Amino acid sequence: xxxxxxxxxxxGIANPKSIAIFGASNRYTAMGTGIxxxxxxMGYEGRIYPVHPSETTVLGHTAYQSVLDLPETPDLAIMVxxxxxxxxxxxxxxKKGIKYAIVVSGGFKxxxxxxxxxxxxxxxxADKYGIRFLGPNCIGAVNTHLKLNAxxxxxxxxxxxIGMASQSGSFITQMFAYLGRYGxxxxxxxxxxxxxxxxxxxxxxxxxxxxxxxxxxLYIESIRRGREFIDTARKIAPHKPIVAYYAGGTEAGRRAxxxxxxxxxxxxxxxxxxxxxxxxxxxxxIEELFDFCWCLGTCDLPAGNRVIVxxxxxxxxxxxxxxxxxxxxxxxALSESTRQKLSEYLPQTASMNNPVDLTFTKNNMDFFVxxxxxxxxxxxxxxxxxxxxxxxxxxxxxxxxxxxxxEAARAETEKFIAEQSRQLAEAMLASEKxxxxxxxxxxxxxxxxxxxxxxxxxxxxxxxxxxxIGAMVEYKRLREKLNASA
Amino acid sequence: xxxxxxxxxxxGIANPKSIAIFGASNRYTAMGTGIxxxxxxMGYEGRIYPVHPSETTVLGHTAYQSVLDLPETPDLAIMVxxxxxxxxxxxxxxKKGIKYAIVVSGGFKxxxxxxxxxxxxxxxxADKYGIRFLGPNCIGAVNTHLKLNAxxxxxxxxxxxIGMASQSGSFITQMFAYLGRYGxxxxxxxxxxxxxxxxxxxxxxxxxxxxxxxxxxLYIESIRRGREFIDTARKIAPHKPIVAYYAGGTEAGRRAxxxxxxxxxxxxxxxxxxxxxxxxxxxxxIEELFDFCWCLGTCDLPAGNRVIVxxxxxxxxxxxxxxxxxxxxxxxALSESTRQKLSEYLPQTASMNNPVDLTFTKNNMDFFVxxxxxxxxxxxxxxxxxxxxxxxxxxxxxxxxxxxxxEAARAETEKFIAEQSRQLAEAMLASEKxxxxxxxxxxxxxxxxxxxxxxxxxxxxxxxxxxxIGAMVEYKRLREKLNASA
Numbered sequence: 001x002x003x004x005x006x007x008x009x010x011x012g013i014a015n016p017k018s019i020a021i022f023g024a025s026n027r028y029t030a031m032g033t034g035i036x037x038x039x040x041x042m043g044y045e046g047r048i049y050p051v052h053p054s055e056t057t058v059l060g061h062t063a064y065q066s067v068l069d070l071p072e073t074p075d076l077a078i079m080v081x082x083x084x085x086x087x088x089x090x091x092x093x094x095k096k097g098i099k100y101a102i103v104v105s106g107g108f109k110x111x112x113x114x115x116x117x118x119x120x121x122x123x124x125x126a127d128k129y130g131i132r133f134l135g136p137n138c139i140g141a142v143n144t145h146l147k148l149n150a151x152x153x154x155x156x157x158x159x160x161x162i163g164m165a166s167q168s169g170s171f172i173t174q175m176f177a178y179l180g181r182y183g184x185x186x187x188x189x190x191x192x193x194x195x196x197x198x199x200x201x202x203x204x205x206x207x208x209x210x211x212x213x214x215x216x217x218l219y220i221e222s223i224r225r226g227r228e229f230i231d232t233a234r235k236i237a238p239h240k241p242i243v244a245y246y247a248g249g250t251e252a253g254r255r256a257x258x259x260x261x262x263x264x265x266x267x268x269x270x271x272x273x274x275x276x277x278x279x280x281x282x283x284x285x286i287e288e289l290f291d292f293c294w295c296l297g298t299c300d301l302p303a304g305n306r307v308i309v310x311x312x313x314x315x316x317x318x319x320x321x322x323x324x325x326x327x328x329x330x331x332x333a334l335s336e337s338t339r340q341k342l343s344e345y346l347p348q349t350a351s352m353n354n355p356v357d358l359t360f361t362k363n364n365m366d367f368f369v370x371x372x373x374x375x376x377x378x379x380x381x382x383x384x385x386x387x388x389x390x391x392x393x394x395x396x397x398x399x400x401x402x403x404x405x406x407e408a409a410r411a412e413t414e415k416f417i418a419e420q421s422r423q424l425a426e427a428m429l430a431s432e433k434x435x436x437x438x439x440x441x442x443x444x445x446x447x448x449x450x451x452x453x454x455x456x457x458x459x460x461x462x463x464x465x466x467x468x469i470g471a472m473v474e475y476k477r478l479r480e481k482l483n484a485s486a
Numbered sequence: 487x488x489x490x491x492x493x494x495x496x497x498g499i500a501n502p503k504s505i506a507i508f509g510a511s512n513r514y515t516a517m518g519t520g521i522x523x524x525x526x527x528m529g530y531e532g533r534i535y536p537v538h539p540s541e542t543t544v545l546g547h548t549a550y551q552s553v554l555d556l557p558e559t560p561d562l563a564i565m566v567x568x569x570x571x572x573x574x575x576x577x578x579x580x581k582k583g584i585k586y587a588i589v590v591s592g593g594f595k596x597x598x599x600x601x602x603x604x605x606x607x608x609x610x611x612a613d614k615y616g617i618r619f620l621g622p623n624c625i626g627a628v629n630t631h632l633k634l635n636a637x638x639x640x641x642x643x644x645x646x647x648i649g650m651a652s653q654s655g656s657f658i659t660q661m662f663a664y665l666g667r668y669g670x671x672x673x674x675x676x677x678x679x680x681x682x683x684x685x686x687x688x689x690x691x692x693x694x695x696x697x698x699x700x701x702x703x704l705y706i707e708s709i710r711r712g713r714e715f716i717d718t719a720r721k722i723a724p725h726k727p728i729v730a731y732y733a734g735g736t737e738a739g740r741r742a743x744x745x746x747x748x749x750x751x752x753x754x755x756x757x758x759x760x761x762x763x764x765x766x767x768x769x770x771x772i773e774e775l776f777d778f779c780w781c782l783g784t785c786d787l788p789a790g791n792r793v794i795v796x797x798x799x800x801x802x803x804x805x806x807x808x809x810x811x812x813x814x815x816x817x818x819a820l821s822e823s824t825r826q827k828l829s830e831y832l833p834q835t836a837s838m839n840n841p842v843d844l845t846f847t848k849n850n851m852d853f854f855v856x857x858x859x860x861x862x863x864x865x866x867x868x869x870x871x872x873x874x875x876x877x878x879x880x881x882x883x884x885x886x887x888x889x890x891x892x893e894a895a896r897a898e899t900e901k902f903i904a905e906q907s908r909q910l911a912e913a914m915l916a917s918e919k920x921x922x923x924x925x926x927x928x929x930x931x932x933x934x935x936x937x938x939x940x941x942x943x944x945x946x947x948x949x950x951x952x953x954x955i956g957a958m959v960e961y962k963r964l965r966e967k968l969n970a971s972a
Contacts, residue, residue: 028887037883106835154879168801174875178926221804247801252817253808256800256841285949286805286926314742315654315733318707319772322739331738349592355742389660393640397523401514440664440772442928463771 009132009198010206012100014143014188016075018047019150020067020098022089023080023105024058025050031104032080033059034152035140042149049074066092073097078140078150083107086136087121094129101126102150103135109194110137123196131197138193139169144186145212151191160185161297162290163213165203167192168247171219171286181443183452184294187212201228208236214297217289218244221257222266223274230278237279238482241296241475244280245289246271279478281471288467291459295468298457299434301476302382306332307469308375309355311387312367317355320385320438320462327463327470331355332380341374368424376433383434383469388458390417390447414446421450428456434472438465495618495684496692498586500629500674502561504533505636506553506584508575509566509591510544511536517590518566519545520638521626528635535560552578559583564626564636569593572622573607580615587612588636589621595680596623609682617683624679625655630672631698637677646671647783648776649699651689653678654733657705657772667929669938670780673698687714694722700783703775704730707743708752709760716764723765724968727782727961730766731775732757765964767957774953777945781954784943785920787962788868792818793955794861795841797873798853803841806871806924806948813949813956817841818866827860854910862919869920869955874944876903876933900932907936914942920958924951 005011019039023032036050036059049070050058057063064070067077067089077093079086079101086105093101108119119136126133134141140151144159153173157180166172169191179185188210190203200218207216216236223229233242248254249268275282281296283289307329311317321331331354334342339352345366351357356375358367375384392413399409399416428435428451437458443449451458459465491497505525509518522536522545535556536544543549550556553563553575563579565572565587572591579587594605605622612619620627626637630645639659643666652658655677665671674696676689686704693702702722709715719728734740735754761768767782769775793815797803807817817840820828825838831852837843842861844853861870878899885895885902914921914937923944929935937944945951 028883034880034883111835152880153877166801168799168804170799170801174799174802174926177930181928181930219801245805247804247808250808250811252811253804255817255839256795256804256807285809285947287947287949309742313654313656313660315652315656315705316660318654318733318739318742319731321742322733322736323771325736325738331741349597353741391639394520394638397514397520440660442667443930444663444667461771461773463773 005206005209008202008206008209009100010190010203012075012132013102013134013141015146016046018072018074019076019078020049020051020070020074021078022051025052025055026058031152035078035080035150038149038151038154041154043147045147067096068092070096075100077101078104080104083118087118087125090122090125090131094125094131099131101131101133102140103133104138104140106137108136119194119196126197133197134190135193136196139173139191141191142172142186142189156180157185159187159212161187161212161214162217162293163187163207163210164189164217165192165200166219167200167221168219179290183455195224199224201225201232204232204236204242208240215293216240216242217293218242220244220246221248226274230274233278233280234482238479238486242280243283243289243292244275245283245286279482281475291464291468292471295434295436295457295472296475298429298455299436299472300432302434302472304382305473306330306380306382307385308378308381309385310372310375311355312358313387314357316387316462317357320387320466321355323462323466324385327466329466329470334378335380338374338378342371345371368420369427372427372435376431385465385469386435386437388437388439388448389441390420392417392446417447418450421447421454425451425454425456434469436465436469438462491692491695494688494692494695495586496676496689498561498618499588499620499627501632502532504558504560505562505564506535506537506556506560507564508537511538511541512544517638521564521566521636524635524637524640527640529633531633553582554578556582561586563587564590566590569604573604573611576608576611576617580611580617585617587617587619588626589619590624590626592623594622605680605682612683619683620676621679622682625659625677627677628658628672628675642666643671645673645698647673647698647700648703648779649673649693649696650675650703651678651686652705653707654705665776669941681710685710687711687718690718690722690728694726701779702726702728703779704728706730706732707734712760716760719764719766720968724965724972728766729769729775729778730761731769731772765968767961777950777954778957781920781922781943781958782961784915784941785922785958786918788920788958790868791959792816792866792868793871794864794867795871796858796861797841798844799873800843802873802948803843806873806952807841809948809952810871813952815952815956820864821866824860824864828857831857854906855913858913858921862917871951871955872923874923874925874934875927876906878903878932903933904936907933907940911937911940911942920955922951922955924948
């Protein structure tokens with residue numbers, strides 16, 4: 001494995017000080033124009049050189065007829081060009097001294113024999129000049145911390161901690177809004193396309209060293225370098241979690257992958273074995289992939305699998321208990337000392353079993369801060385799963401009853417909820433045991449929105465939350481095993 | 487089974503022309519006040535009689551010291567009173583001639599021996615006067631079509647088609663916002679509480695006859711009348727689907743249920759057998775429960791399990807194929823005639839395998855209407871699963887390129903998207919084969935919002951969509967089996 005992050009070809013791809021872009025024009029419908037628009041919209045601060053055969057400016061930037069005319073050697077070339085001219089342009093980039101490229105253009109190996117020949121020429125040209133490149137047939141790359149979005153979709157989420165390498169570009173670009181909804185996001189995203197030069201193993205090595213990346217996320221249709229994948233992952237996993245979704249787990253999924261990227265996927269049990277050997281956590285849906293990343297990136301690891309469920313509603317508590325059991329988690333009984341400490345806070349209707357069902361509390365903050373603090377001190381428990389709901393309108397009704405006008409009561413409600421969110425998020429994120437929320441509400445609830453914005457993990461529903469805690473337990477065990485065998 | 491819906495005790499609960507409410511006051515924090523507030527807020531048009539020992543008006547309505555003082559015999563009594571006085575109030579209601587009641591008050595059997603004694607007295611009193619009642623220890627009931635929300639949580643979703651009976655009140659009230667997010671909702675919701683008089687079987691019978699209910703949804707911690715449950719469900723299932731979530735599937739879930747409602751749940755395989763015998767579709771999470779209801783309530787049933795996946799992105803297509811296979815669905819190859827018809831619409835980059843991966847289309851409406859219409863005519867397929875994404879900002883960029891100002895382009899974008907949503911929803915809902923969408927976007931995307939609002943089933947993610955199609959296939963088979971054995 002490389003020693004310095006700068007040694008990685010992805011460093012050059014993700015951190016350019018200057019970019020030559022081929023295929024952007026003033027025609028808005030062109031894919032290349034879309035990419036340049038995204039770069040400009042996100043506020044990239046490096047120098048940009050559009051290369052275009054006829055335009056003199058492109059989206060307000062001076063354009064150059066040939067890369068050879070540029071006033072400097074840019075760090076990165078992005079190509080969104082007709083397939084047949086890509087190898088020639090790569091040749092010119094080589095002559096100019098460019099060392100890194102992203103080839104977005106498709107029409108290569110994935111289309112058959114002629115495309116494969118062209119792809120070989122592209123590879124050979126790059127090799128001749130020592131150029132490392134992402135693609136072809138990819139959707140680009142994003143480094144949110146550099147405000148660099150070299151894809152055709154707008155990325156509006158703030159810098160995040162999930163570093164992703166994906167064999168489907170869609171799971172980079174089409175996740176921007178999805179992740180943003182939960183207040184999480186990519187640190188870096190790499191669409192690897194046909195992996196003609198840089199592959200998913202290279203991406204893992206880079207993301208392992210990337211200081212902005214807390215957890216590595218992989219979408220896999222096929223692993224091309226099996227041995228290297230395992231060796232690399234085993235070195236990374238003890239330090240940084242890797243989570244993967246494998247699309248070829250079924251015959252139908254395999255066939256779809258083949259048709260999509262020409263990937264020759266293997267049987268499910270083969271991949272299952274590869275992941276286990278590598279210390280890679282396997283997710284079974286895209287949602288789960290990001291759920292796992294979310295929790296692994298925000299929580300300390302649990303010492304074991306014993307979870308306390310805290311709720312104020314019996315049904316959601318029962319469902320959460322059921323979900324925990326299905327995810328291999330145990331619900332320990334509370335110790336006598338915890339029960340004693342709790343009794344101060346709980347009404348008679350409450351249950352001190354696990355789930356701890358408060359039914360209601362005299363003071364709201366008891367529910368959100370004081371009681372979980374007692375539960376977190378329980379020596380028999382390794383994590384807390386908490387049901388979250390704070391119905392705005394009922395609070396407004398309550399505040400109105402103090403004699404305030406409806407308008408004033410609404411304003412007070414917003415303030416109250418914001419303060420509850422803030423304190424709860426702070427406690428969750430400071431906790432030394434994983435403290436995960438679940439809710440059937442989402443960002444439309446200001447309480448949940450506040451938690452998302454603060455970075456606290458609140459998963460949609462108990463099943464997803466329990467699975468994510470299960471993944472943390474699994475990662476803890478895998479890491480111990482890898483460390484023991486290292 | 488009853489012959490007329492009016493014979494059901496739930497008819498009296500759900501369709502009162504007048505209500506006496508006990509426990510509402512001008513103190514906003516009282517639960518009873520919360521329920522009366524909800525009733526008033528939703529716009530219930532019947533007559534309301536608060537009964538209160540000292541207030542002369544309650545929330546603007548004339549209050550009465552005793553139910554015996556009311557100017558008429560109300561159809562329904564709602565009691566939110568201290569436990570110990572509930573049986574006496576029931577006695578007075580009997581004397582007044584009231585025939586139906588909802589007892590929200592808790593503190594009965596679920597709290598132990600003394601509570602059980604009180605519950606017995608309550609039952610005997612009701613029996614003496616022939617009163618049928620919901621509860622005690624329940625959260626109330628809602629009939630959205632009558633604008634009657636007798637729970638303490640505001641219900642703001644429009645009338646829906648899901649009829650629910652729940653052993654946890656939370657899965658009525660705390661789902662209002664959840665369902666509303668997707669544009670679906672309850673027709674009726676009954677929180678059955680301790681089931682002292684009316685139980686979940688009674689609710690099923692009512693919902694089976696209810697013309698506003700297309701699908702019956704059950705949250706179960708324990709079935710008290712097993713034989714009747716099976717017999718009733720078997721009679722209903724051939725005509726109306728029943729979907730159930732069972733919380734006691736694991737030891738932890740069972741213990742939680744016991745602590746919640748005192749339910750003595752059975753082993754998972756026992757319940758699995760009961761559901762199978764009854765023709766009840768089993769959901770494995772609350773989200774799934776409503777996903778299944780959504781699709782069963784909006785789609786015609788599939789003839790079999792053969793699904794076409796339509797996508798314009800390879801990754802989401804591969805994930806959907808994988809999800810279908812895991813849900814017991816097959817992805818048939820397209821017949822020659824379908825391929826021929828498709829070829830007119832598809833670019834060279836497209837795949838005519840299954841998933842049908844369009845990559846892009848010249849005309850957007852081809853993707854949303856013309857192409858699915860061709861796929862729906864495929865004799866080898868029983869259903870269509872379609873990936874949905876229409877990125878607003880890329881469309882705005884495109885429209886701007888025609889020379890419009892940004893503001894005008896945004897307005898055009900909204901119009902364009904609304905029209906696409908409308909046409910697609912119309913086609914989906916008119917289809918004779920199930921046509922289910924999936925998306926990683928949600929209501930924050932105006933395209934998806936438009937589909938939700940029109941009532942089209944668009945599920946969050948391919949796994950949930952595939953599971954829901956699987957549930958429709960299962961229901962079709964169960965129904966055939968029940969009809970054959972009838």
